[in-house]
Amino acid sequence: MNPTAVRTQVRRAWAIAKKDIRIYYFKGPVLIFGIFMPVFLFLAFYLGGRQLPLAFLLSGLMGMTLFFTSTAVSPAIFPWEGQAKTLERLAACPVTIEAIVLGDMIASVLFGIGVTAVTLLIALGLGLVLQHGTVLGFAVLLAACCFSALGTLLAVPPTNVPSNIMMLSSLLKFPLVFISGIFVPLEQLPAWGKALAVCSPLTYFADLVRYSFMGAHYFPVPVDIAALAAFTLLFTAVAMRLHRRSLPRRM
Amino acid sequence: MSKVIEVANMTKVFGTITAVDDVSFDVREREIFGFLGPNGAGKTTTTRMLTGVIPMDGGSARIFGHDIGKDPVLAKQRFGVVPETTNAYVDLTAWQNLMLMGELYGVDRTRAEQRARDLLETLGLYERRDQKVQGYSKGMKQRLILAMALLHEPELLFLDEPTSGLDVQSSRMILSMLRALNAEGTTIFLTTHNMEEANRLCDRVGIIRDGRIVAIDALEKLKAAIDRLHRIEVSFDGEIPADELASLDGIAGVDRTGDKWQITADNPDKAIRSLVSFSGRHGAPILSLHTLAPSLDDAFLRLTGEERP
Numbered sequence: 001m002n003p004t005a006v007r008t009q010v011r012r013a014w015a016i017a018k019k020d021i022r023i024y025y026f027k028g029p030v031l032i033f034g035i036f037m038p039v040f041l042f043l044a045f046y047l048g049g050r051q052l053p054l055a056f057l058l059s060g061l062m063g064m065t066l067f068f069t070s071t072a073v074s075p076a077i078f079p080w081e082g083q084a085k086t087l088e089r090l091a092a093c094p095v096t097i098e099a100i101v102l103g104d105m106i107a108s109v110l111f112g113i114g115v116t117a118v119t120l121l122i123a124l125g126l127g128l129v130l131q132h133g134t135v136l137g138f139a140v141l142l143a144a145c146c147f148s149a150l151g152t153l154l155a156v157p158p159t160n161v162p163s164n165i166m167m168l169s170s171l172l173k174f175p176l177v178f179i180s181g182i183f184v185p186l187e188q189l190p191a192w193g194k195a196l197a198v199c200s201p202l203t204y205f206a207d208l209v210r211y212s213f214m215g216a217h218y219f220p221v222p223v224d225i226a227a228l229a230a231f232t233l234l235f236t237a238v239a240m241r242l243h244r245r246s247l248p249r250r251m
Numbered sequence: 252m253s254k255v256i257e258v259a260n261m262t263k264v265f266g267t268i269t270a271v272d273d274v275s276f277d278v279r280e281r282e283i284f285g286f287l288g289p290n291g292a293g294k295t296t297t298t299r300m301l302t303g304v305i306p307m308d309g310g311s312a313r314i315f316g317h318d319i320g321k322d323p324v325l326a327k328q329r330f331g332v333v334p335e336t337t338n339a340y341v342d343l344t345a346w347q348n349l350m351l352m353g354e355l356y357g358v359d360r361t362r363a364e365q366r367a368r369d370l371l372e373t374l375g376l377y378e379r380r381d382q383k384v385q386g387y388s389k390g391m392k393q394r395l396i397l398a399m400a401l402l403h404e405p406e407l408l409f410l411d412e413p414t415s416g417l418d419v420q421s422s423r424m425i426l427s428m429l430r431a432l433n434a435e436g437t438t439i440f441l442t443t444h445n446m447e448e449a450n451r452l453c454d455r456v457g458i459i460r461d462g463r464i465v466a467i468d469a470l471e472k473l474k475a476a477i478d479r480l481h482r483i484e485v486s487f488d489g490e491i492p493a494d495e496l497a498s499l500d501g502i503a504g505v506d507r508t509g510d511k512w513q514i515t516a517d518n519p520d521k522a523i524r525s526l527v528s529f530s531g532r533h534g535a536p537i538l539s540l541h542t543l544a545p546s547l548d549d550a551f552l553r554l555t556g557e558e559r560p
Contacts, residue, residue: 001357023342086338089339090355093355094325095355
């Protein structure tokens with residue numbers, strides 16, 4: 001066995017992911033935050049009298065759910081583990097920092113997909129018709145990877161106080177929801193809003209979800225997919241690089 | 252004997268403080284090496300650099316020939332760590348913690364289960380294996396940490412104050428396990444400020460003070476080197492002439508305390524022989540005789556500059 005081989009490190013990252021799911025994801029508050037927050041935002045806009053079509057809002061609800069669940073816990077895992085000194089244990093084990101980050105990402109991806117599947121069932125139950133299932137499946141997987149990578153990127157500041165990271169995370173996440181065409185169609189955004197929307201990965205996922213349910217889209221599907229893939233690679237590479245620098249400062 | 256740990260000019264700086272300053276030493280295969288020093292001397296920082304937890308700012312450390320800075324995974328695969336703070340996952344059970352270690356070290360599942368069972372039984376935790384660690388006492392957590400460090404059968408074990416603050420039962424269990432592991436061939440790097448522990452376990456000790464190594468040697472040599480003059484405490488059955496006692500071969504000075512004579516000897520062997528013949532000549536049998544060589548405590552306090560007034 002070569003412990004430095006990529007396959008070996010991926011297997012060890014999977015062990016870290018299983019640990020994360022057991023410890024951090026199967027907790028009431030996390031599940032509640034992941035499901036209730038998007039539902040409340042959805043209801044606020046649905047009942048707000050703006051007369052947006054239900055299909056549009058349900059698609060947005062799916063987008064939000066995946067975004068919030070995939071970034072709900074991953075930013076706080078490093079600070080939690082730093083505080084509990086378990087990060088020191090991981091750092092002394094034969095796993096690379098990249099494997100630790102990948103493990104956190106895998107857990108986040110699975111959690112995001114799991115909760116989003118529940119939202120999908122709700123949407124289908126409310127009568128929404130899925131027109132492009134394969135595109136939706138691929139989009140959910142890709143976006144889950146992208147948002148999870150963003151979550152681990154948010155964990156980079158070397159603080160072991162989870163609330164600091166969560167505050168930073170919320171400061172970034174909430175504005176993104178409002179500029180990504182979730183509640184206001186991209187077509188209705190002003191020019192500056194459209195310019196900001198292009199910078200948000202959530203925009204492309206929301207566009208793909210709308211295409212999957214309504215057949216309508218703002219960007220061509222390949223552009224949405226390419227943009228999500230590019231954001232995923234960028235966030236992952238930057239997160240791994242920066243965690244390499246910040247990890248020793250947490251000890 | 253081959254070298255398991257080779258440290259050359261290792262340095263660590265935190266801001267304006269040099270926590271570890273140009274430290275160099277080796278640890279040989281199958282030995283128990285004690286790393287001693289007062290609080291804040293740099294013991295834990297040294298251990299953290301050796302185990303790849305924090306990077307060093309200068310110098311190098313090789314573990315089984317692997318540079319811990321350049322090939323950390325290869326080096327870490329071969330050692331286990333018992334850190335200063337117990338750091339098992341408290342939301343997992345003991346069994347889940349051990350299985351996690353098995354996966355992180357690439358131990359086959361069947362072997363990992365067998366090792367976990369054996370270790371938990373040996374350390375008296377098997378009955379509590381399915382309980383979450385948050386309900387464990389400090390001693391139980393420390394025993395579990397040791398089990399986690401040993402699951403992959405490491406050839407080298409780093410321990411940072413493993414018995415600090417533990418109850419006697421846990422402390423004895425851990426020390427006896429360390430002796431057994433060493434007898435089976437495991438090299439042990441033990442950080443401690445417990446002199447008694449170091450005295451009982453270690454083949455060699457290194458003493459660090461203010462980030463610098465001040466001595467490295469075998470315990471007895473270190474003790475002998477610290478004080479060339481040994482002390483002998485002797486009592487005789489009957490009165491003896493003090494001036495003649497002071498002039499005996501090998502004796503540098505005498506002092507009487509009650510019915511005992513405190514003798515300073517530059518050559519303890521010669522002094523004891525002189526005392527025996529002196530006793531015979533004066534018809535005053537020796538009732539008791541103790542050689543009071545400097546203890547590790549004395550050596551430690553002298554070398555770390557913390558000698559009691």
